[in-house]
Amino acid sequence: MPLMRNAIGVLLAGGQGERLWPLTRDRAKPAVPFGGVYRIIDVTLSNCINSDLNRVFVLTQYKALSLNRHIRRGWSPLMGYGDFIEVLPPQMRVSQQWYQGTADAVYQNIYSIGSEQSSYVFILSGDHIYKMNYQAMLEQHVAAGADVTVATVEMDGAAAARRFGIIETDAHWRIVGFEEKPANPKRSPVHPDKTNVSMGVYLFNTQLLVPILIADAEDPSSAHDFGRDILPRIIDKYRVFAYNFRDENKKAYAYWRDVGTIDAYHEANMDLVSVSPVFNLYDKSWPIYTWQHQYPPAKFVFADPGRMGVALDSMVAGGSIVSGGRVERSILGYDVRVNSYAEVEDSIIFNHVNIGRHCRIRRAIIDRHVDLPTGTVIGHDLEADRARYAVSEGGIAIVVRPESMIEEPE
Secondary structure: OOHHHHEEEEEEOOOOOHHHOOOOOOOOHHHOEEOOOEEHHHHHHHHHHHOOOOEEEEEOOOOOHHHHHHHHHHOHHHOOOOOEEEEEOOOOOOOOOOOOOHHHHHHOOHHHHHOOOOOEEEEEEOOEEEOEOHHHHHHHHHHOOOOEEEEEEEEEHHHHHOOOEEEEEOOOOEEEEEEEOOOOOOOOOOOOOEEEEEEEEEEEEHHHHHHHHHHHHOOOOOOOOHHHHHHHHHOOOOOEEEEEOOEOOOOOOOOEEEOOOHHHHHHHHHOOOOOOOOOOOOOOOOOOOOOOOOOOOOEEEOEEOOEEOEEEOOEEOOOOEEEOOEEEOOEEOOOOEEOOOOEEEOOEEOOOOEEOOOOEEEOEEEOOOOEEOOOOEEOOOHHHHHHHOEEOOOOOEEEOOOOOOOOOOO
16 A cells, blocks of 8 residues: 555644734635635645645634635545545534644544544644645654654744744754744754754654543643644653655745744745745646636736736736736736726735726735725825724735625635
């Protein structure tokens, strides 16, 4: 049997995404659009398909309607006989509470996991941008005789310590310590100028995962989190190894982004629009899959010297019309209209947005179904923006439509 046929994936997609608010006001964080035509979760699911990890449970919880629809339309048809990408909402079979943490989410679905014949379980996150071959991780896991393997990426120590859990390893990559956001992060034994950051990707032997989750569930002092509780508790008792991230993105340095904040999300999208994109969506050897709307090709109209429809260093999805406006270093989703004399720069425009004439939009995220009136100015006066919109720490203005009882399509 091929090695990956003996593994299943559990993708955690139930996070509330408070740091991505207000983009997560009406949708789960993994369902937030990315790169014009994708959702954030598509990147991890594509890693699964490209790695031959073809049995995946997606654990949802928070405002998951659009996420459920997206997976049903775009991902279920990809699976062959015996394979699946299956959405699991909270079933409360072993608890009467909503998911209390990442470990608790997996514990509450322990019956579904146990129903599949598997020797290995990948625990994955649905809100990171990276390309990784999980099969290579499993091969190292088996060769090392590991009980648990944690994927790590090398980063600058000072920057990493402020945001992530830091893994300490010996020279053989066995994990000997773990700290959450330490003041003085331990250095990599291989590259002393770097530190090893946990990517939130875990690989467990199934026979070990089940009793560990049961013990954690019975611990009243636990926050029921893999990084905060499970990992520190097991590194002295079991063979726990780090897997140093091997990037399938084929660039000069490893690309892994946590897009859990507005500024990180905006930056990751802007990474896509350069001449040589930092994160390459056009690599045919590692495709990013999704479900796409049926729209006509994008159109650019008016070639008058003072009224020219152009998009430069940008990505424009189907059904969008740049009608006498100018778009630079931006991403336009489906069915977007940029009207005459409007200017859009360094921005992310979601689906079904109308940008009126003479609008000037810079460093902004415009959510779906927003209609910007003629002459709207965003991103040129942060104080004025803060009076009308949510604005991130980095100065990104986020414009969302008024709340509605009607669930309009994404």
